[in-house]
Amino acid sequence: METTTIPSARTVFDVLVPIWPNAGSALAYRNCFELLVSVILSAQCTDEQVNKATPALFAAYPDARSLAGAGRADVEALVRTTGFYRAKAANIIATARMLVDEYDGSVPDTIEELTRLPGVGRKTANLIVSVCYGKPGIVVDTHVLRTARRLGLAPTDDPARSERMLGAALPESMWTAFSYALNRHGKHVCRARKPLCAFCQVASLCPSAEDFLSAACLK
Numbered sequence: 001m002e003t004t005t006i007p008s009a010r011t012v013f014d015v016l017v018p019i020w021p022n023a024g025s026a027l028a029y030r031n032c033f034e035l036l037v038s039v040i041l042s043a044q045c046t047d048e049q050v051n052k053a054t055p056a057l058f059a060a061y062p063d064a065r066s067l068a069g070a071g072r073a074d075v076e077a078l079v080r081t082t083g084f085y086r087a088k089a090a091n092i093i094a095t096a097r098m099l100v101d102e103y104d105g106s107v108p109d110t111i112e113e114l115t116r117l118p119g120v121g122r123k124t125a126n127l128i129v130s131v132c133y134g135k136p137g138i139v140v141d142t143h144v145l146r147t148a149r150r151l152g153l154a155p156t157d158d159p160a161r162s163e164r165m166l167g168a169a170l171p172e173s174m175w176t177a178f179s180y181a182l183n184r185h186g187k188h189v190c191r192a193r194k195p196l197c198a199f200c201q202v203a204s205l206c207p208s209a210e211d212f213l214s215a216a217c218l219k
C-alpha cells in the first residue's frame with residue numbers, strides 16, 4: 001500500500017521563505033490604528049479592494065478618537081465597497097470606542113486584548129502583534145489555511161487548529177515569516193482553484209501534488 005509522506009514544516013520553511021523573504025501585509029496603512037481597521041475591513045474582501053476604500057475613510061477619521069465619534073451612516077457609506085458594510089462599520093466604530101475608553105486611543109499589543117475588540121479574531125490579532133509590535137504571530141488567513149492543509153502540515157479547515165498545529169511545528173522565531181510565505185505561496189501558486197502544482201517549488205514534498213496533477217491530465 002502506498003503511504004503519503006508529510007513534509008516537515010522546517011523543510012517547507014527552508015524552501016518558501018527565501019522565495020518570499022519580505023512578505024508582509026498587502027494592506028496599505030500608516031500606523032497600527034489604520035492597519036487594525038483595514039484588517040477588520042478585509043474580512044471576506046480582497047486587500048486590494050480594502051486599499052481602495054481606506055484613503056477616504058482615514059482622511060475623514062484619521063485616529064481612534066475621531067472614528068469613535070463618527071456617525072454610523074457616514075462610515076457605512078465609506079466602507080460600502082468592502083462588503084458586509086453595516087457589520088464592518090459597526091465593528092470599527094465600536095473598536096475605536098474601546099481603544100479610546102480602555103487604551104487611551106492606542107492599539108494594544110497582546111492577542112488576549114486584541115481579540116476582545118469587536119470584529120477582531122485571532123487572524124487579525126496575530127497580524128497586529130507581528131506587524132506592529134514585532135512579536136511572533138501566525139496569521140492564518142484563507143491562503144495559509146488552504147496551503148498548510150494541502151501540504152499536510154495542518155490537515156484541518158479550522159483556522160484556530162491550523163494556527164496551533166503550525167505553531168507547534170516551528171519555533172516562535174519562524175512563525176511570522178512562515179505564515180507570510182505560506183500566504184504568498186497560496187495566493188500565487190497554491191491557488192484555491194487550479195493550483196499551479198506543475199510549477200510549485202514544494203511539489204516534490206507535497207502529498208496533494210499528485211492528485212491535482214492527475215486531475216489536470218484527465219481533463
Ligand code: SF4
Pocket residue numbers: 147150151189190191195196197200201202203204206207208209212
Ligand atoms: S504541489 Fe500543488 S497542492 Fe501542493 S503546495 Fe504546491 S501548488 Fe499547492
